[in-house]
Amino acid sequence: MVGAYVAYYSERDVRGTTERFCNLGAWCVLEEHRFAGVRLLTSLLAQRDYHFTDMSPSGNVIELNKRLKFSVMDTATALVPNLPWPSRPGGVLVSSDPSVVREHLDDVQLRIYDDHLDAAAARHVIVRDRDRVCYLIFRHDRRKGLPVFASILHASDPQLLARHFHRVTNHLLLHHRVAFTLAELRVIGPRPRPSVMLERPRPKMFKSATLSADDIDYLYTELEALPW
Known part of the structure; x- marks a missing residue:
């Protein structure tokens, strides 16, 4: 060969x-x-x-x-700093606990979760606000040799993600130890604030x-x- x-x-x-x-x-x-x-x-x-x-x-x-x-x-990508935003009181849940993720997925998203459960680069997060759930898949990425980036690959409810984006980036910082999120607008929807657009997205x-x-x-x- x-x-x-x-x-x-x-x-x-x-x-x-x-x-x-x-x-x-x-x-x-x-x-x-x-x-x-x-x-x-x-x-x-x-x-x-x-x-x-x-x-x-x-x-x-x-x-x-x-x-x-x-x-x-079109891979226009926003670079978002994962900042330790203060948590607001309320019933919003952000979790990457496997049992919690599985519990909140519908049949379509559960199949995607099961199909990617053993994928070496896939990481899973859910955001729940009342009766709405956004299921996220992200990967750890390196840029210029630095392993401090999370790239969002899938968002089942971009509108809900946009509403609670700061909660998600706070979760990625505290629970997954990544300092920045790479967010393609075609995946996540509106550009988050604060952020900068990459000059040369991959x-x-x-x-x-x-x-x-x-x-x-x-x-x-x-x-x-x-x-x-």
Whole structure:
């Protein structure tokens, strides 16, 4: 074996239709065989009736993907400091206790939780306010070698998250020891305050004949599967 291209497969419900996804992960080829490495990618893309995603393209892969008709997603990202905001009295619950998380999820979100329970990079949080619940999945991230960032990958109720964003970042600081949250606006909704927008957010790409970027999320990808 001189090369490999790791892919993650899933079937997802998109607007009432079951769609098949192939998420492109790590791509490694021995130096002396690099000339044949593109065959790995083109073999994956030759699969029929799949939508393809690449959530962590880097270097020359981005331009190669563009030539292969991948679209670039809008990954505008806010960098939010996780500050020790004072807690306000009230019935809002923020928890990452597994039993508490599971207790508050509906059937759809519970399946997502169970599917990602053993994913090495996925971390789970719920926010409950009265009869509304927002289920969050985030990952720990490194930027410039510093492991002090949390990237939000999934938010089941962005409106509820926006209302209690400070409670969430306070929880991430105190319970998960991360100093900053990286929040893509397409995932969380309105830009939190205080925050700054990243000048160069990390790109994410997809290739589909029928779906738009609004139909694509980050579940069942290498973002949950692989810590780095």
